[in-house]
Amino acid sequence: MTRKLKRFIAAGTAALLLTGTAAYAGRLGIPVAAADSNRLGFPDVSVSDWFANDVWKLTDAGIISGYPDGYFHPERELTNAEFIKLLVCAVGVDESGGNVRLYPEHWASGYITCAYERGMITDDDLVAGFDPDSPITRSAMTKMMILSLGIETVRTDTPFTDTDDVYACAAYGEYLLRGYIQPDGSRICNGSGRAMRSEAAAIAVRVMEYRADPYAFKSNAVLENASANVLRTEQELIDLFCVLNREFMTEFTFRTSQTTRYIREYCERSNVINLEYFYNSYTNIDPLGDGYYRVRIEYLPDAATVRKYHSEAVEKADRIVAAVISPEMSLSDQVRALHDYLVKNCEYDYANYAAGTITQESRLAYGALVGGKAVCQGYCAAFALLCERAGIRCIVVGGNAPNSPDNHAWNVVLIDGEKYHIDVTHDDPVPDRKGSVSYRYFGLTDDEMTSYGYVWDKDCTAIRYFY
Numbered sequence: 001m002t003r004k005l006k007r008f009i010a011a012g013t014a015a016l017l018l019t020g021t022a023a024y025a026g027r028l029g030i031p032v033a034a035a036d037s038n039r040l041g042f043p044d045v046s047v048s049d050w051f052a053n054d055v056w057k058l059t060d061a062g063i064i065s066g067y068p069d070g071y072f073h074p075e076r077e078l079t080n081a082e083f084i085k086l087l088v089c090a091v092g093v094d095e096s097g098g099n100v101r102l103y104p105e106h107w108a109s110g111y112i113t114c115a116y117e118r119g120m121i122t123d124d125d126l127v128a129g130f131d132p133d134s135p136i137t138r139s140a141m142t143k144m145m146i147l148s149l150g151i152e153t154v155r156t157d158t159p160f161t162d163t164d165d166v167y168a169c170a171a172y173g174e175y176l177l178r179g180y181i182q183p184d185g186s187r188i189c190n191g192s193g194r195a196m197r198s199e200a201a202a203i204a205v206r207v208m209e210y211r212a213d214p215y216a217f218k219s220n221a222v223l224e225n226a227s228a229n230v231l232r233t234e235q236e237l238i239d240l241f242c243v244l245n246r247e248f249m250t251e252f253t254f255r256t257s258q259t260t261r262y263i264r265e266y267c268e269r270s271n272v273i274n275l276e277y278f279y280n281s282y283t284n285i286d287p288l289g290d291g292y293y294r295v296r297i298e299y300l301p302d303a304a305t306v307r308k309y310h311s312e313a314v315e316k317a318d319r320i321v322a323a324v325i326s327p328e329m330s331l332s333d334q335v336r337a338l339h340d341y342l343v344k345n346c347e348y349d350y351a352n353y354a355a356g357t358i359t360q361e362s363r364l365a366y367g368a369l370v371g372g373k374a375v376c377q378g379y380c381a382a383f384a385l386l387c388e389r390a391g392i393r394c395i396v397v398g399g400n401a402p403n404s405p406d407n408h409a410w411n412v413v414l415i416d417g418e419k420y421h422i423d424v425t426h427d428d429p430v431p432d433r434k435g436s437v438s439y440r441y442f443g444l445t446d447d448e449m450t451s452y453g454y455v456w457d458k459d460c461t462a463i464r465y466f467y
Helices: 003-008 050-061 078-093 107-118 123-129 136-148 166-173 199-214 214-228 234-246 260-273 303-322 330-345 350-355 365-371 376-390 446-452
Strands: 253-254 280-289 292-299 394-400 409-414 418-422 442-444
Touching: 050 199, 078 123, 078 199, 136 166, 136 199, 136 376, 199 214, 214 234, 214 253, 234 253, 234 260, 234 292, 253 394, 260 280, 260 394, 280 394, 292 303, 292 442, 303 330, 303 365, 303 376, 330 409, 330 418, 330 442, 365 376, 376 394, 376 409, 442 446
Parallel strands: none
Antiparallel strands: 253 292, 280 292, 394 409, 409 418, 418 442
């Protein structure tokens, strides 16, 4: 504990009852599963309330119990201490540890200390005047949620008209909160507003579900959002098309304010950025009128086969990551290790490329990782999959290679906030020379790629696509 925090190890107030916690979700238009009226137990929580299912889950888990009068009081505000206790319980950590306790006389001292030791509240929060008994704001609640989940924050375009707070933006990107939709279709966060117990309950459940399986949480939220709301942004459509491909879905109907031209553009961009999950052979987007569209997706040879390909590719990728990456390696060294493995263990499918008979497998991560043979699309998909399994931010970009009219693809990784291009395909000699690795096209900046003669749409490598 730093010196400047010693002054915060001071007396607190009498114990308060544990209250709920929430996000701003049920109000987002994201549907909430119907609650069981026999299990709620609170006269002021109806099965039709947007937060009812969250209250039931927390009650069932023994995390909340309401007030002595038997009511939940969803409309009441809650304090910083009350939310911290709820968050610590939702995360499932022991609050009994800590050699030196913050606010040792306060009823929530153990929870506050636990939250501080785990980075849910920071030195800056305490120095700025953190008061356990002050009502918690939505922005403070959101920050604690993001810190508790270890979600990386980055300065990107804000989806909200009233804030550019990085924690609110991160929560939006992970579908942990979506804000309040205004009549003109814009969104506000209302972060300065005081949070209510109903909202806190939703946040707590989201934390629990996200911790259990981040992808399952986000993919379900993406599909629920697309089923219930008008999709207005590029990111919403990119997320939707990614999930549809990743889940091998064949048909989906949604509503959007975007034009057909942009819907198709975002579909294509999603397929390129998320190439490791691009398995479809044909995507048709049909306008149905009044902003509704039906997307139909076909897979070659069929969805079951490509699902099997993907499963085998993921299993192989996990074995590769475990074999070539160690905890003490820097991020740059990890990227190099994955690059080297792919170059040494895959060869360019030149014969089929020259004959115009490239197989579906050679265009997939499966071909590069399992079959050991691929074209640029397969190399890129494999490298992106390896990076994802290693926790490295990576996307695919399409364009033209030097002195070539043919379409080409390569990867871009994000290391310490900087973008670096990697063309694994061109670093693998043709004809294949076992054990030979080139770094000519490894870790290049935009300017270096341009100087070599690469051509691509610079906007397709914007920071927002890495998150």
